[in-house]
Amino acid sequence: MNLPFILFFICALLAVLGAVLLIIAREPIHAALSLILVMIALAVLYLLLGAEFIAAVQILVYAGAIMVLFVTVIMVLNAEAEERTDFSKIAKWVGLPLGFVLLFAIAHWLYRAHVGPVVASGAGIPAHALSTWDLSTELFRHYLFPFEATSFLILIAVLGAMILARRDE
Amino acid sequence: MTPAMAEQFVNLQRLAPEIALCIFGIVIMLADPFMPREKRRALGWIAFIGALVALVGVHMTAHSPGLAYSGLINNDAFSVLFHLIIISAAALVILGSFDYLDREGIQRGEYYALILFATAGMGILAGANELLTAFVGLEMSSISTYVLVGFRRRAPVSNEASVKYFLLGSFATAFFLYGIAMVYGATGTTRIDEIQAALQNSLSQEGHLPALSILALGLIFVGLGFKVVVAPFQIYAPDVYEGAPTPVTALLASAPKAATFALMIRIYSVSFASSSDTWFWVIWISAVLTMFIGNLAALVQTNVKRMLAYSSIAHAGYILVAFAASTEFGVAAVLFYLAAYVAMKVGAFLVLAHLGQQDERRLSIQDYAGLGIKQPALAACFSLFLLSLLGLPATGGFVGKFFAFQGALDVHSSHGAWFVWLVVLAAINSVIGAYYYLRVIIAMYFWSPNQDYVPTRVAPAIAVALVLCAVLTIYLGILPGTLHSAALTAAHTLALH
Numbered sequence: 001m002n003l004p005f006i007l008f009f010i011c012a013l014l015a016v017l018g019a020v021l022l023i024i025a026r027e028p029i030h031a032a033l034s035l036i037l038v039m040i041a042l043a044v045l046y047l048l049l050g051a052e053f054i055a056a057v058q059i060l061v062y063a064g065a066i067m068v069l070f071v072t073v074i075m076v077l078n079a080e081a082e083e084r085t086d087f088s089k090i091a092k093w094v095g096l097p098l099g100f101v102l103l104f105a106i107a108h109w110l111y112r113a114h115v116g117p118v119v120a121s122g123a124g125i126p127a128h129a130l131s132t133w134d135l136s137t138e139l140f141r142h143y144l145f146p147f148e149a150t151s152f153l154i155l156i157a158v159l160g161a162m163i164l165a166r167r168d169e
Numbered sequence: 170m171t172p173a174m175a176e177q178f179v180n181l182q183r184l185a186p187e188i189a190l191c192i193f194g195i196v197i198m199l200a201d202p203f204m205p206r207e208k209r210r211a212l213g214w215i216a217f218i219g220a221l222v223a224l225v226g227v228h229m230t231a232h233s234p235g236l237a238y239s240g241l242i243n244n245d246a247f248s249v250l251f252h253l254i255i256i257s258a259a260a261l262v263i264l265g266s267f268d269y270l271d272r273e274g275i276q277r278g279e280y281y282a283l284i285l286f287a288t289a290g291m292g293i294l295a296g297a298n299e300l301l302t303a304f305v306g307l308e309m310s311s312i313s314t315y316v317l318v319g320f321r322r323r324a325p326v327s328n329e330a331s332v333k334y335f336l337l338g339s340f341a342t343a344f345f346l347y348g349i350a351m352v353y354g355a356t357g358t359t360r361i362d363e364i365q366a367a368l369q370n371s372l373s374q375e376g377h378l379p380a381l382s383i384l385a386l387g388l389i390f391v392g393l394g395f396k397v398v399v400a401p402f403q404i405y406a407p408d409v410y411e412g413a414p415t416p417v418t419a420l421l422a423s424a425p426k427a428a429t430f431a432l433m434i435r436i437y438s439v440s441f442a443s444s445s446d447t448w449f450w451v452i453w454i455s456a457v458l459t460m461f462i463g464n465l466a467a468l469v470q471t472n473v474k475r476m477l478a479y480s481s482i483a484h485a486g487y488i489l490v491a492f493a494a495s496t497e498f499g500v501a502a503v504l505f506y507l508a509a510y511v512a513m514k515v516g517a518f519l520v521l522a523h524l525g526q527q528d529e530r531r532l533s534i535q536d537y538a539g540l541g542i543k544q545p546a547l548a549a550c551f552s553l554f555l556l557s558l559l560g561l562p563a564t565g566g567f568v569g570k571f572f573a574f575q576g577a578l579d580v581h582s583s584h585g586a587w588f589v590w591l592v593v594l595a596a597i598n599s600v601i602g603a604y605y606y607l608r609v610i611i612a613m614y615f616w617s618p619n620q621d622y623v624p625t626r627v628a629p630a631i632a633v634a635l636v637l638c639a640v641l642t643i644y645l646g647i648l649p650g651t652l653h654s655a656a657l658t659a660a661h662t663l664a665l666h
Contacts, residue, residue: 105384112380113355145238149293149305152191156286156309159198160316163279164331 004048011048015041028079032070039063053132183237183244185226186252187289193219194285201278209276213267216281220260220288227252234662236298240360243298247659250504251295251431258424258511259288261634265519266416268628272527273414275320284420287313291428300349300359303432307345307396310425311338318413318421324528330412337405338395345392351385352440364440372443386441386448390455393436396429399489400458403482407466410478415525418474419518422481423511430488430503438495438665445495449584452493453591459486460598467605474521474532476605477514480558483602484510490595491573494588499576500660505653506573509557509565509645516638517554520547523631531622534609539618547627548613550635557642559606560599565645570599572653 018037025031039062046055139147170178181188197212197219204212231249236242263284270276290309297303315338319331353359356367356379371379395402410418437448463483470476488510491502524540524547525531541548557564574595577588627635645652 109380109384113384142239143241143301145241146299146302146305149302149309152286152289153305153309153312156283156290156312159279159282159286160312163277163316164319164322 007044008048011041011044015045026081026084028074028082029071032067032074035070036063036067039067053135179233179235180237182233183230183235183242185229186223186256187292189223189226190219190256190285190289190292193222194282194289197278197282197285201282204278206276209278210267210271212278213263213270213276213281216285217260217263219285220256220263223256223288223292224253224260227256241299241302242293242296243361244296245659245662246655247431247434247504247662248296250655250659251427252292254427254504254508254511255291255295255424256288258427258515259284259420261515261519261637262416262420262423264634264637265419265515265522265631267630269414269416269522269631273321275322275414280317280320283313283317287317287420288424291424294428295431297432297435298361300352300361300436304342304346304349307429307432308342310428311342311396314417314421314425317417318409320417321414321529324412326412327414328412330409333405333412334409341392341395341402343392344388344395348385348388348392351381351388355379355381355385361435361440365442368441368443378444378447382441382444383447386437386444387451389436390448390451393429393433394455397426397433397485397488398482399455399485400462400482401455403459403462403485406482407475407478410481411472411475415474415518415522415529418478419515419522422478422514422518426481426485427507427511430492430507433492434500434503434663437492438500439663442495442665446583449493449495449587452489453584453587456486456489456493456591457594459483459489460595461486464598464601464605468601470605471534472532473534473537473609474518474525474529476534476609477517477521480602480605481514483598484514484558486598487570487573487595490591491576493591494576494580495665496576496580497657497660497663497665498572498579500663500665501653501656502569502572502576504656504659505645505649506569508652508656509569509642512638512641512645513554513557513564513566516635516642517551517558519631519634519638520551520554523547523625523627526625534612536619536622537609538612538616538622540612540624541614542618543622543624544627547624547635550639552610552613553639553642555606555610557646559603563643563646565642565649568646568649568653570595572649 015038018034018041021034022031022038025034039058043055043058043063046058193215197215200215201209201212227249230244230252231246234245234249237244263281266280266284267276270280287310290306290311290313293306294303294310297306315331315335318334319328321327349359352364356364356371358364358367368378368382371377391402395405398406410421413421437445437452441448460483463479463481463486467476467479467483470479488503488506491499491506493499494502521532524537540551553564557566560567560570574592577592577595580588
């Protein structure tokens with residue numbers, strides 16, 4: 001029972017808790033705040049894996065910029081508590097049990113894959129910390145193509161948002 | 170020229186079709202605001218030229234096979250052939266869109282730009298040698314099509330289809346992404362060829378595959394199964410296909426399906442070849458479900474567009490039959506089937522794009538009663554596509570089915586008997602399918618003409634697209650040799666076991 005081990009469990013539980021709250025919250029703003037909890041907990045998990053840069057970016061981009069955007073949108077739209085309609089019967093009686101089956105299946109396979117002990121012992125952490133230098137070398141040399149293609153992806157998303165938001169001529 | 174420059178030049182050359190498509194897409198986007206409304210049709214022609222230039226680009230890439238961008242793109246014969254299918258489908262759809270958009274009053278440059286971007290994404294998907302690259306390609310094509318589906322903004326049904334497709338599509342993509350993460354966890358790489366080596370390695374050292382890789386296979390099947398519309402992920406398809414503007418439906422039913430099958434072949438038959446005993450059952454069950462659901466549901470449809478949507482589900486099932494074989498002949502059969510399928514399906518939907526008339530209100534089978542007398546040429550064209558979908562000899566559809574079933578029967582593994590059963594079930598399904606295809610043909614030729622249906626003249630652009638589809642359908646049915654040998658060569662380059 002060392003400190004990283006305890007920290008891992010606290011943050012992992014917080015992340016799951018935040019994710020569940022995100023789904024069951026009725027007020028959009030509560031859902032957004034739960035998402036911040038998930039993001040911060042994830043950032044700590046990245047830190048435990050020795051990925052300082054990713055952890056910092058996680059805080060800056062997700063917990064920072066993207067969440068500000070979410071909250072602003074919720075305020076601009078003046079979104080109120082969501083109205084729940086009756087769930088479909090299929091979703092309730094078939095979907096929910098199947099969801100649990102999937103959850104346990106994933107948990108079972110992860111357990112069989114012995115991921116846990118590797119992470120807990122710190123064996124998964126690279127010998128030398130992954131520096132920003134390493135990351136950028138990978139990103140801009142090896143993975144240059146998907147990086148560039150992503151800019152087209154964003155262009156498409158902007159174009160799509162523009163079409164859907166525009167008033168009819 | 171320095172070596173680094175030479176390498177960059179080769180990289181660009183091997184990506185020529187995508188670059189051409191993206192450049193033309195941007196040109197259309199930039200030109201759109203400066204075009205007066207009534208002249209926007211010219212943007213469609215620019216898009217069509219863009220697709221033709223991309224086809225020239227495919228010709229260029231065919232002469233320079235190999236890896237590009239540090240091995241993330243694999244420009245082999247397999248990728249080249251898929252590019253040919255995808256870009257041809259896009260070109261035909263663009264040609265069939267001009268008059269539809271004019272009629273619906275939604276003639277906009279963005280429509281064509283999105284089609285070109287989507288096609289570029291599908292090209293990346295077909296040529297990807299690495300899963301993250303494939304993911305970016307998949308998203309490029311998906312996000313473009315989400316918007317295209319909702320392009321008839323005044324029609325509630327189109328908006329509904331767009332929202333449904335977007336929500337479920339994003340959900341499916343998340344599964345695919347989760348699968349990639351599991352693959353990386355199991356093998357430490359996301360490259361198609363390296364995954365294969367890593368799995369072989371752990372199989373020979375530990376005697377079994379990593380547990381995570383099996384989980385990954387399942388998650389990836391959810392993500393990609395959604396995109397190729399196979400059971401049990403087909404629920405959304407009829408609504409989305411029916412709600413989308415008909416030329417977009419033609420695109421949705423053809424090109425993304427082909428591109429995603431290309432990726433599925435690379436992942437399942439190449440990367441995960443060593444676990445084919447595991448995934449065989451998933452594909453077998455899914456194929457049977459897909460064929461039966463598609464065909465049985467199509468039987469009761471009165472809306473022809475919705476019927477063709479169910480028929481495209483059934484066809485994904487036939488393709489899975491060949492896919493399950495995972496041999497060189499099976500992969501070639503998938504390729505051939507997709508080429509024939511694109512020709513007949515795009516043709517059939519473009520006929521509907523014309524026949525639907527304003528606001529797509531003429532899609533019921535009663536509307537087409539007596540069409541054979543009113544518009545003999547169009548009815549003959551439609552009948553040809555329907556007969557090819559049915560699998561009548563001397564059409565592309567028949568030869569495609571023949572190769573697909575042959576591919577499944579040729580497998581000499583421990584599952585041999587199950588492949589025979591699969592083909593028997595597929596044959597039964599082809600017979601069920603005959604009913605609903607023939608019903609439309611009978612309505613067109615033998616029912617008394619519908620008096621309040623006034624046919625409209627077929628515009629030249631759509632006529633050219635239909636003739637091209639018809640010629641291709643007959644050509645593949647009578648002279649399948651050229652494409653089939655090309656498909657076999659393409660399958661050979663994958664180095665299957």
